[in-house]
Amino acid sequence: MTATREDIDRTFGQEVKNAVSTRAALLVIGVLLLQLAFILSYVGSFHRPKPDHVSIAVVAPKQVSSQVVGKLDKLPGGPLDPRAVKSEAEAVRQIKHRDINAALIVDPRGNTDRLLVASGAGSSLVQAVELVVTKAEKADQRSVRTEDIAPTAADDSRGLTSFYLVVGWCVGGYLCAAALAVSAGARPANGSRATIRLGTLAVYSIAAGLGGTIIVGPILGALPGSVFGLWGLGALVVFAVGATTLACQGIAGIVGIGLAILIIVILGNPSAGGAYPYPLLPDFWQAIGPALPPGAGTWTARSIAYFQGNAITGPLLILAAWALAGTIITLTLAVRRKGREAAALG
Numbered sequence: 001m002t003a004t005r006e007d008i009d010r011t012f013g014q015e016v017k018n019a020v021s022t023r024a025a026l027l028v029i030g031v032l033l034l035q036l037a038f039i040l041s042y043v044g045s046f047h048r049p050k051p052d053h054v055s056i057a058v059v060a061p062k063q064v065s066s067q068v069v070g071k072l073d074k075l076p077g078g079p080l081d082p083r084a085v086k087s088e089a090e091a092v093r094q095i096k097h098r099d100i101n102a103a104l105i106v107d108p109r110g111n112t113d114r115l116l117v118a119s120g121a122g123s124s125l126v127q128a129v130e131l132v133v134t135k136a137e138k139a140d141q142r143s144v145r146t147e148d149i150a151p152t153a154a155d156d157s158r159g160l161t162s163f164y165l166v167v168g169w170c171v172g173g174y175l176c177a178a179a180l181a182v183s184a185g186a187r188p189a190n191g192s193r194a195t196i197r198l199g200t201l202a203v204y205s206i207a208a209g210l211g212g213t214i215i216v217g218p219i220l221g222a223l224p225g226s227v228f229g230l231w232g233l234g235a236l237v238v239f240a241v242g243a244t245t246l247a248c249q250g251i252a253g254i255v256g257i258g259l260a261i262l263i264i265v266i267l268g269n270p271s272a273g274g275a276y277p278y279p280l281l282p283d284f285w286q287a288i289g290p291a292l293p294p295g296a297g298t299w300t301a302r303s304i305a306y307f308q309g310n311a312i313t314g315p316l317l318i319l320a321a322w323a324l325a326g327t328i329i330t331l332t333l334a335v336r337r338k339g340r341e342a343a344a345l346g
Helices: 005-019 022-046 062-073 088-096 123-139 161-184 191-219 227-252 255-268 283-291 293-306 313-345
Strands: 054-059 080-084 102-105 112-117 143-148
Touching: 022 255, 022 283, 054 062, 054 088, 054 123, 062 080, 062 123, 080 123, 088 102, 088 112, 102 123, 112 123, 123 143, 161 191, 161 227, 161 255, 161 293, 191 227, 191 313, 227 255, 227 293, 227 313, 255 293, 283 293, 283 313, 293 313
Parallel strands: 054 080, 054 102, 112 143
Antiparallel strands: 102 112
């Protein structure tokens, strides 16, 4: 018996329904949206970096200090945020404590001033500030000589090792949580299983933090700084991201993995201040970056490596908050789920 065109179409339609369920179709649409969001976030943050109110100290005699500050403050587009500082020692202290990004030391007896920078905070930021200040000085028939007072390590190209290290830790965190979900269900059945997952994640975080630190430090020599400091940071970053992913899975099931990717990868990585430090990013990414794990982790890693561990209390508290919130949400949802199942059976 010959099949009609209608029969063929009906059979093909049924095959499509069997091959791609409604749930699968929705997941594919979700993946497409995540892909487009990825492109928008990365290109949106990186396609046109420009300095925006970069903090810079001005050290100059009293009679010219306000004049120099005023001129730098009025540069077109507002690339600099200048403020007068009494001495070069104070300017150096503020740079090394990460309170400011650079300092212009004006020489009243000559035509060559000095620009103090810290490439450990990001080479692209140093280049941007140097370009702006050099142009401003040239307009006054002056020149500038750059001095790097917190340089990157010889094998830390453009100061990006800290960023890539933290990105690697973040990837490990959400992949570990995703692996636990794939192997044993996205939502833990009860509080005990949620605790076991969190415990497994904690052990993994300690190992991942140590492994990453050994690779970038003793093995490759790409990043200086305290081994124990970076190890502790790595463990905290991995656990914070993993716990956040477990919490997202507890809220949305397997779709929670996509939610975690949105927070950590799509929003967190381009706003982390890695490739381009915060003053070079558009306003939106400047605002969210410090509050997300990749940004807090990158800032802290650079501080440990190049700034004697200064200015890390805030970022560490942010990472701890993500870790604590993820833990509480994961445990709470697991306990409530067990309670609902027990009530249904009763």
